[in-house]
Amino acid sequence: MIGISESQPDDLASIERIYPAAFPDEDLLPLVRALLTQRSTVLSLVARAENAVVGHILFTPCTLIGQSARIALLGPLAVALGHQHQGIGGALVREGFTQLEESGVSGVCVLGDPQYYRRFGFAPTETIAPPYPLPPEWKEAWQALAFSNNALPLSGTLSVPTPWQEPALWGP
Numbered sequence: 384m385i386g387i388s389e390s391q392p393d394d395l396a397s398i399e400r401i402y403p404a405a406f407p408d409e410d411l412l413p414l415v416r417a418l419l420t421q422r423s424t425v426l427s428l429v430a431r432a433e434n435a436v437v438g439h440i441l442f443t444p445c446t447l448i449g450q451s452a453r454i455a456l457l458g459p460l461a462v463a464l465g466h467q468h469q470g471i472g473g474a475l476v477r478e479g480f481t482q483l484e485e486s487g488v489s490g491v492c493v494l495g496d497p498q499y500y501r502r503f504g505f506a507p508t509e510t511i512a513p514p515y516p517l518p519p520e521w522k523e524a525w526q527a528l529a530f531s532n533n534a535l536p537l538s539g540t541l542s543v544p545t546p547w548q549e550p551a552l553w554g555p
Contacts, residue, residue, distance in 0.1 A: 385471055387478045390427040390439065395419065397436035398429070405461040415459060417546035418443060424544075426455070428479055430462070430471045437466040440475040442483060442491065443547060447511065447539035452489040454511075456543060460495075476503050480530070489533035492541055494553070497523045504528045510538040515553035 390398065398419075402411045418425050418441050430438035442455040457479070462471045480503070483491065492511055493500055508527035517525055529537050 384432070385437070385469075385474060386431045387428055387474055388431070390419070390429045390436075392422075394429050394436050394439075398439045401436070401439055401461045401463050402459065404464050405467075406459075411459050411461075414546055414549075414552065415439075415441065421544065421546070426479055426482060428475050428482075430466075430475055432466060432471075436463075438462040438471040438475050440472075440479055442479050443544060444488070445492070445544070445547075446542045447537060448542050449539050450537070452533065452537060453487060454537065454541070455483050455488050455491045456541065456547065457491050457493040458495065472499075473502070484530040488530065490527060490529040490537050492525070492527045494521070494524055495526070497526060500526055508537075510536065512540040513553060514541050514543050514547065515550050518554055521554075 398415065399412055402415060419427060424444050426442040428440050429436045440460040442457055445454050445456050447454055460472055460475060493505060494513065497507065505526035505528045507523050508525060511527050513525055527537060
């Protein structure tokens with residue numbers, strides 16, 4: 384049985400073990416640590432199996448320049464190697480969506496695998512610009528999803544908080 388809850392400070396060591404194993408070619412820990420220092424604004428969820436943290440996801444509140452809509456940036460998301468392909472990542476995404484929509488967030492953006500994120504309703508977007516130019520081959524990976532509570536079309540340039548203002552996060 385998998386349980387999902389907001390992460391706690393004592394989950395950090397477990398979270399820090401998941402990312403390097405799930406993404407051996409990327410060092411996401413500096414970003415994860417920086418985002419977790421903003422716990423009061425960032426939505427950080429963990430999945431637990433038998434009292435062990437087996438998955439983690441972050442949603443960062445952002446804005447669209449020139450719009451009042453509240454929007455979130457999904458990422459990173461990681462599931463422990465022995466627990467992948469069991470629906471844990473999907474459960475984390477869906478629980479995050481539920482909490483964000485209930486709090487009045489209008490939509491979510493993600494820079495990620497289009498095949499994976501399409502299952503949640505994400506689609507490539509040209510109306511929301513990322514904060515940094517993306518390489519052309521990543522065009523399909525920049526995606527957005529508007530929640531049903533959103534009355535306006537989401538458009539503009541995504542304005543991200545400091546931890547996301549690292550151009551290397553937005554390119555190869």
